[in-house]
Amino acid sequence: MTPERVKKYIIAVDHGTSAMKVALADTCGEILAFEYEDTPLYLYPDGGAEQDPDEWWTAFVKATRRLLTKQLVPKEDLVAICVSSQWSGTVAVDSDGKHLMNAIIWMDSRGESYIREKNEGIINISGYGILNIARWLRSSGGLPAKSGKDPIAHILYIKNERPHVYESTYKFLEPKDYLNLRLTGKFAASFDSIMLHWVTDIRDINNVHYNKSLIRKMGIDEEKLPRLLRAVDILGIVKEEVAHELGVNTDTKVVVGSPDLQSAVIGSGAVQDFEGHIYVGTSSWIICHVPFKKTDITHNMAALPSSIPGRYFVANEQETAGACLKFLRDNVLFCDDPNRFNNPEVYQEFDKIVENVPPGSNGLIFTPWLFGERTPIENHTIRGGLHNISLPVKRDD
Template identity: 45%
Template structure:
């Protein structure tokens, strides 16, 4: 039974994009005009399966969630007949194995899945001498050609494929193509096997030195140990990859001439929706979090795990720094500590829990009365790549309350954001000015202010921050169909408010940030000892 229900947006006129935002929590579908106005949207949750260091979702669940949410937004006949194209934005670093008929061979491995850590380590390391866990020769080749290197945590597509090849050889042999989530959705929409430069990026087998010509490299394929014919052809994010299949047209009652534009993974789509001008950064606050900015160069900060990599903008790279869990900390607090979602009869009956958390946290002074929270629920990516890190609450006493704990969670994510922001700004080589705040977490006025105060950087909250993915997908569709050009986008990226750092809090947060980094240095060895042997026990999470 569908959980999706219609959210009305603003009135629009003219053509509409059926924009798809497939995230870890579920699938949102929106009808968006070419100027980024969201006319209507609906959301359908998708189940997440976590077992130790395994994190999976069923691709069939993705598709059913899409059909459910899309059916809701397409129910209005007047708006439905204005749809001209479908375009997807999806979570990245998901690996789907499909057979020759396009059928999934089991569940997809997600960006949280760390089973491939040992398998990719065997491909990264030299027998006798290594630099930061890498064979010097392999490290130099990966960095020179791609701008990055497979994650030692095994969380990316390279780690997933290495794991499947080493531990599930039968599944590997049966796999016709390894697809990312975006590639799988496009296959279901058009019947075409293809990938975009950003969806294929973290397989780390493409030569990215020329942003106009991203292509597979035989030496990188050999180092990973995957055959070229098991990977889809690469197309630009703005390419019209075909008409929508007839069964999709019939099921959603779309206009017969509806086409599909290739789209992008979430990091690239958000960047299109948030800020396309070179060196203008954005901060995405969702289940995970990242800093991104378009730049005209390929550059890598190996020490801090930051790189500029191929993206949805032709001829440009996206500098990006990834944080494993951001909003997931608040959903963890909501679902595992405060109460369980099943306590409500339906989604409509649920209060806006996040707004309640904002109200509660606002009662507490900056600094959370001495509490410091480390938001590493599932390891970390930037500025340290350590799968063994875990969350922690430090300095808790009998004098503290739930208000202190809730605010400390928000401040902990802000500390981690500042931690990755410092080397990120260093890679850009300039003061970026106000940072665009997007994603569900950026709807919180309090959280935007906390991040501004902790980081010392102004935060520019977009007019509709939760819709950045769908707006980015709509802009890509508009460019792909010729309705817009890239130069049109800055005028369409409107903001609601700018949050300036409070200079009176600078000394407090500088001190706490120093303690935060000290806690990492002292606790990392303990976490490494505790989590070298993953604990088992399946956890099924519906979001």
């Protein structure tokens, strides 16, 4: 008789903007259990949006230890850790891997003026110089966001506004790649996580690499960028002290992993070309894989490297979606309830409220632009509101 195959398990990390979620899954994708810890977000009047990487790590350790304390599987059958994380963030670290300032996350627009200078030319279309459009589209498939919310704009902001941090930076890392650094001590990014720096050549999807011309165009130092690997590669094993801190074996592997957007579409099962996936989290997006490299600059859509080797995907994002529900929870409906942060069932109360609301909410319109918008028109200053308010409108609408 063939001996029964012993199941192996993975610690799967979903590092979002609002919380750190850690799940225990088997290698077939079945989730046994999960834990989460909230992570604070710091917003500033000048368009700044930051998080403390130490608070990320503390949340990760707490959630992981709580998960493993349940002893659902033998410790020796935990074979790997894989991190998926919020995308389009920047962590400046020194050569010892210590962060030099708070992480600048995907909502931050303070680099807007600096990226505008790089985007513009003598003759412009939608804020981009014609020659710049040709250069970027040919190599990286897209264009730096005019809002200043891409990592390349974060780096330019640091270089111009905090030059001492820029000079002391050994590597600029995405949030996922920072957590991987804490786990393994190794500096690296994946083909898909590095994309929004807009300094790579993706024409050969199996050989994504830095474009020295684009790096010079941006005025940054190539040596401050991490080496590139595939999302499916093994980055290394956990550091011994980290293994003891988490409660895993010292031979536990760490997979390079991919950002949240790319991971979510795979998790949904939409892995064939043109199979659509819709997601609602802090932000929201619609995404599908495509068999070509193509860009629509008027609607901020581009085919970019997928975390599936050799594949492209195309996506479009809305800046705030689930964040609007959180705003409603914290500032309107349950602002006086101290337990709202630790009660995931609170959103079910929303379902009860809308049961008696007629379709169309009596004509009330909510524009969900609570922190600017990326699509269909990019504008980091636009704000949300309630419109078409009339006497029939009630609180529940």
